Amino acid sequence: MPKSLDEIDLKILAEIQADGRITNVELAKRVGISPPPCLRRVRALEEAGYIQGYRGLLDPRKLGFDVTVFASVHLASQADADLKAFEDFVRKEPLVRECWMLSGEIDFILKCVAPDMATFQVFVSQLTAAPHVRNVRTSLVLHNSKYDAAVPLELKDAD
Incomplete structure (x- = not known):
């Protein structure tokens, strides 16, 4: 399990983030190492939780989901049990694609x-x-000006 990410790890993450279907051979070539250590690094990044999974990004409109809405929810109680109950309710709702707990009102x-x-x-x-x-x-939602599910790894270099 990597304690900190080196330059090669960050390159691997950037490439996988850009193309989750990249082959290990192509990935190794792009990051400048041979395939066996590349595969070991990818597996270590997965096991450490840096890579949570692989998904295809689908276009909801092409699949008939023409309406996108953000719903702001204010609960009557912020007791832990009530927050958990709401989160459990939301997890079961297929129309809800993301749920974020916020501070404030x-x-x-x-x-x-x-x-x-x-x-x-x-x-x-x-x-x-x-x-x-x-x-x-x-x-x-009337229009989406930007959708980027990626983590801005280029800012990681500034650390």
Whole structure:
């Protein structure tokens, strides 16, 4: 398990982040080491939790999910059990793609996708009726100017 990342580890992470389907041979070539140690490094990065998994990025609109909404949720109680209960509720909801706990007035912000507004409205009704939910405010996404799921590894060099 790497204690700190060296330059080769950062190159490996950058390449995998750019193309999760890259072969080990190509990855090794791009980072300047031979394939066996490259594979060992990738496995060590996985085991250490730097690489959490591999996914394909899908276009929700092409798959019929034309509505993206952010929902700001304020709970009536911030007791640990109530926060956990809300998180458990959200984890079971397929329209919720991301859930972030925040500091300040809003307790959670949810990123949701739906095939249409009617489907989302049904979900909002369920969300507002969920235990300990005080209020929900929604913001419909009109346009996405930037979507980059990657970690800005180029800033890591500044450390």
